[in-house]
Amino acid sequence: MSLLKWLEDWFNQNCDGDWEHCEGIRIATLDNPGWFIQISLIDTDIEGKYFKPLKIERSDFDWIHCNVEDGIFKGFGGVRNLEEILDVFRVWALCE
Structure with a gap:
């Protein structure tokens, strides 16, 4: 499964009518240039x-x-490290 498809599925599994309104996933750019990712783990x-x-x-x-x-x-x-950051999250989230 692709990394992006996995993230879509993880997001969908956590959507419950409330979580996606207050929590969720944010992907933004930095000015150095680079990436910033914020993924709420609450609930x-x-x-x-x-x-x-x-x-x-x-x-x-x-x-x-x-x-x-x-x-x-x-x-x-860094500017070319978005996929690597998301993969760090996936590996950690899946690890027992």
């Missing part, structure tokens, strides 16, 4: 699951920083 089956903060810095343009704070998965990365 999902992975709320409260431990996430070890991750920092990978290969170069000024190839980097990712991911953490979970206040029930929100936050991922930041």
Whole structure:
């Protein structure tokens, strides 16, 4: 299954009439340039699951920083690292 299809399915599974109005997924750009991803874990089956903060810095343009704070998965990365950030989320979300 493609990463984007998996994220669509994960989002759909958590939509319950309320969650998608107050929580959800946000993908935005940074001005350095890069990406910022915010995925609410509140009222999902992975709320409260431990996430070890991750920092990978290969170069000024190839980097990712991911953490979970206040029930929100936050991922930041370089301009070509969007898919990698989303994959970090998927691997973590699927891991027992």
